[in-house]
Amino acid sequence: MKVTVERAHLLKSLNHVHRVVERRNTIPILSNVLLRAEGGELKLKATDLDLEVSEAIPAMVAEPGATTVPAHMIYDIVRKLQDGAQIELATRNDGATLDLKAGRSKFALQMLPETDFPDLTAGTFGHRFSLSAADLKRLVDRTQFAISTEETRYYLNGIYFHTVEGGGELRFRAVATDGHRLAQAEMVAPHGSEGMPGIIVPRKTVGEIQKLVEDPEAKVGVEVSDSKIRLTFAAAGEGATGAVVLTSKLIDGTFPEYGRVIPQGNDKELKVDRDEFAAAVDRVSTISSERGRAVKLTVGDGRLVLTVVNPDSGSATEELAVEYESDPLDIGFNSRYLLDIAGQLETDTAVFRLADPGSPTLIHDFGQTNALYVLMPMRV
Template sequence: MRLVIERGELLRALGHVTSVVERRTTIPILSNVLLKASGQALELKATDLEREVIEEVRADVGAAGAVTVPAHILHDIVRKLPEGSQIDIRRDTEKERLTLAAGQARFALQTLGPEDFPDLNAGDLGTSFEIAAKDLKRLIDKTRFAISTEETRYYLNGIFFHIAESGKTSMLRAVATDGHRLAQAELPRPKGAEGMPGVIIPRKTVHELHRLIEESAETVSVAVSASKVRFEIGSVTLTSKLIDGTFPDYGRVIPQSNDQELRVANTDFMSAVDRVSTIASERGRAVKLNITSGKLVLSVNNPEGGSATEEIDVNYTSSPLEIGFNAKYLLDIAGQLEGDEARFLLADPGSPTMIRSAGDDNALYVLMPMRV
C-alpha cells in the first residue's frame, strides 16, 4: 500500500473516526483504525463493536492495500505535522510497519492485519429516509440532556425515536427521560419514515451523531432496522447498534389536566433561578417557587450556606401555589425553550409540571417537583 494525502484531509477524517476508539481496550485491534486505499481514495474505519464510523477522503493512491494502525497515535502524529504538508504513507510488509513521511519528519507505526478488523455489518435496514441536518440536530438538542445515566435502567440510556400521531399529523418524535424529567420533541414525519420501528439510540451514539451533524452537510440519510441504525452525513457513515429494551409508556407521565398556567419571561426566569441557586447545596439544589397573582418569588434556604430570594413579575391568575424544583433541571429545560415566554402548566406541589415555550408546539417538558 502506498499513497500521498494532504494533511488537513487526513486530520479531519481521523478526528471523525477516532472518536469511537476507546483509549483502553482488552482487544488490541479495537485500538486501531483500518486504512484501505483504492482508486483515488483512502477509506478510514474505526469501531468499538457498538458503533462504527467510516469516512472516505481523496488521496493519490500509488498502490492499493489495507492495514490497521493505532488510531490515537496516528491522529496525534498528523495533528502535529505542519499545516498544508503532503503525507507519504507506505506499508512495509516485511517489517509489518506503516511509515509516514512529511518534510523531514519520519514515523514508523506497528500494524495489525486488516483481515481481523471487525465489521459491524448492518445487513438489510428496512426503513430509510432523509432528514434535514438542522431538524435532526434540533430533535437531539431538545432531548439529550434528559437521557438517564443510570446503567441499571439501561433502556433509558438513549433517545427513543418513533413515529407518533399528533392530532391528524404523523410525526417523527424523540423522547428522553431519567425519571425526574422528560423531554419530547417532534417534527412532521419525513417521507419514507412510515413503518419505522420505535428505536432507542444509545447515549454515546447520540453525542457522536450530534458532533458529526455540527460539521455536516445539509441532509442526513437515515436507515433503521429493529437492531441497528445507520446515518450518512456527507462523507461520513455512522452505524450503531440500538438499545435492546422497551422504552416505558412515557405518555402516562405527561399531565393532561394541569389547569393552573404560569407565564413568565424566560430570560428573566433563567437569570433569577441561576442567581438564587448560587446558595443551594450541591446535594439538594432545590429552589422554591411561591406563585401568587402576578408575582413569582424564588427562594433557596441552605442551612449551611445561607438563603436567597428574588421576585419577578409573571402572568398568573389561579390560586396561590408553592412548589419546589431542582434548579439545574429547571435551567436545563429553560435553556431549550425557543420563545421569549415560558409556560408552566401546574396542578399541585406533588404532581408533575408541564413546561412549554409559548411559541413552540413541537416540544414539551415534564418536571417532577421536589420537597422544599
C-alpha cells in the same frame, strides 16, 4: 499500501472517526483505525463494537492496500504536523510497520492486520428516509439532556425515536427521560419513515450525532433495522470530502409508555421571561447544596419568588414579575433541571402548566407545541 493525502483532509476525517475509539481497550484491534487505500481514495473506519464511524477522503494511491494503526496516536501526529503538508503513508514489507512521512517528519507506527478488524455493518436495513441535519440536530439537542445515566435502567440510556399520529399527520418524535424529567421533541415525519419500528439510540451514539452535524443545510440519510441504525452525513460546503457514515447498535429494550406521565389537566398557567427566569434560578442556586439543588417557586399575584435555603451556607431569594392568574402555589424543583430545560426553550416566554406541589409540571415554549418538557417536583 502506499498513499499520499492532504493533511487537512486526513485530520478532518481522523477527527470524525477517532472519537469512537476508547482510550483503554482490552482488545488491541479496537484501539486502531482501519486505513484502506483503493480507487483514488483513502477510507478510514473505527469502531468500539457498538458504534462504527467511516469516511472516505481523496488520495493519490500508488499501491492499494489496507492496514490498521493506533487511532489516537495517528490523530495526534497528524494534528501536530504543519498545515498544508502532504502526508505519505506506506506499509513496510515486514507487515508490522507503517511509515508516515510529511516534509522532514518521519514516524514508524506499529500495525495490526486489517483482517482482524471487526465489521459492524452486516445486516439489512428495512426502513430508509432522509431529513435535514438541522432537523435531526434539533430533535437530539432538545432531548439528549434528559437521557438517564443509570445503567440498571438501560432502556432509558438513549433517545427513543418513533412515529406517531398527531393533528391529522404523521409525526417523527424523539423522547428521553431519566424518571425525574422528560423531554419530547417532534417534527413532520419524513417520507419513508412510515411503519418504522420504535428505536432507542444509545447515549454515546447521540453524542457522536451532535458532533457530526457540521452543516445544518446538509441532508442526513437514515437507515433502520431491528437492531441497528445507520446515518449517512452528506458532504457539503467548501473543502468537503466524502460522506461520514455512522452505524450503531440500538438498545435492545422496551421504552416505557411515557404518555402516562405527561400531565393533561394542569390548569394553573405561569408565563415568565425565559432569560430572566434562567438567570434568577442560576443566581439563587449558587448557595444550594450539591446534593439538594432544590429551589422553591412561590407564585401568586403576578409575581414569582425563587427561594433557596441551605442550612450550611445561608439563603437566597429573588422576585420576578410574571403572568399568573390562578391560586397561589408553592412548589420545589431541582435547579439544574430547570436550567437544562430553560436552555432548550426557543421563544422569549416560557410557559409552566402547574397542578399542585406533588404533581408533575409541564413546560413548553409560548405558542409552540413541537417540544415539551415534564418535570417532577421536589420537597422543599
